[in-house]
Amino acid sequence: MDILPLNFRILRYCGIWYELPEHLWLVKIVYKIFVVVVIFSFTLSELIELALTYDDLQNLTECLFLTLTFLALCFKMINFMCRQESLKALLNTFRDEICQPKTLEEKDIIEKNRSMLRLFCISYFSLGILSGSTLVFVPFASFKSSKIELPIKTYQPYDVEDFVLFSLTYFHQILSMYLGVLINVSLDMLVCGFIFLTCGQLDLCYYRIVSSNMYTMNNNIRHHAVTKDIVKKMQSFSIVVVVPLFIFSLITLCTSLFLMPEKEIMSFEFITLFIYLTCMLTQIFLYCWFGNELQLKVRKFAIARNN
Template identity: 25%
Template structure:
């Protein structure tokens, strides 16, 4: 079974992971060109938005209108660079899940793995529908309003006069395509992180199954369980190391986006813009909720190891096997915790803190306006 297949398909779509079948030099060259195209589109958009803040913005309303969208594009650029720089590491982690001691050894374990792989796939589908619905709404409403009025959908500074129909169409198309690419990048990065967390959770369920099926005087099986448990912790550390920086950036950006989105929501009266801001806020909340929810689930599951051992047939085992189980239980007292650069834990408490901080920042911004 190839794990996280749908996620790696999305990674290939956004230029971050060349399909395994593309082995010929021509296809490799074409994919490199495509990756370069994605890099240019996304980075040119965020640079034009930053330059708009530097050269054109002169009041708080213009700043808030630009800034909350610029942050969304900026985090997409960061995710793109992270995915490109560490794509070999991500492939290695998925391959690790298909080797000992993680690989299933019998039919029951294969069924457990298949169930969680399906969970990861549906998680990706739902997340894709949510983000793409938001982007589709933004592009569609912009086409029927901004395009007809000869106005760009997003504030940006461009080094030429786009008053002519041809140049305006080119600039407008650049912005819409870039925003669509940014959405796909967010889907790819967030789904990959949540997918790896789901499979970390899956390994605890496989370990539970192995605990229950240890026979009498099978010290080798008990040692294998201890080996498996230790490797789950190491794998979780590997995942946290690869994503800790992007998680911290996502938390900071999400707090700022929610703050400015609330501010603009109270200042705007257009219904289409209100709907756009609501969808944008929902997507922002879902991004950090995905991180915090699955990080919290893995943490809680890692604390259930003593209960898993108690539910097994440990009474019938010899002293050596029981000692091994005691070592596992002692290790399980320290749960698996994902964190953003060792500063903010990735759990539901952090999600609550982000919401409270965003609202506090919004209140201060509202008082100064």
């Protein structure tokens, strides 16, 4: 994958993205179904537990913040899997020959944007993995209790006191958490990555207009038209999940802020909530920051075009 390689590689490992004709397609379809069932069953068990504890404010708030996160993830996954053809069309638009750098200066412009995007991706992935790890390994930090409890409150139609059932449920929660973190962060950075790559194309178009190079006005007009087409396709792909994402994120932030004062400062539970809250704020910040960058690039290009 030549565009956003880290994101698409992780989505491929998680079984929900295949662009080219694949070998062992039946195995990969089964693996894809397995991943979807794992995440959606985990989300369903959280929703049932949330419905059963609606009259207990403490349990309700503890269940709510993670339930909404996985509910938003389910929306993202459905949108991603249903719009893969339009996503492939968007990738092919980025591969258009007019969008490729021709000179060393143009390559520097594109590489600068890709390097910054790579830094954001690695940092956000690291933060997400750290947050998920603290959530699933809470039981091993609770030495005060005589028995280990499940890290996440979910509904099970069986008795988890049994060691085998407890182990299977715990494995299901760990698997769901790490798959959820990888897919969630990949899909978030996919949208942000497309926005930033579009910013790079606007920078490239701006450079070609203001510099005296081999490009004619017709090529500049075509490049601008292709960039507008990219923005249109990107909005069509992302708008379905952005609005629910911000609604769920707002409720999750309020819930996390409600829970944190009840925990002892520097306790493991407090640190876990703090890291999780940092992830949520980073997620919102990235969407806003990349969106603002796109607006600034559009204004800069409009000024150059009118002059």
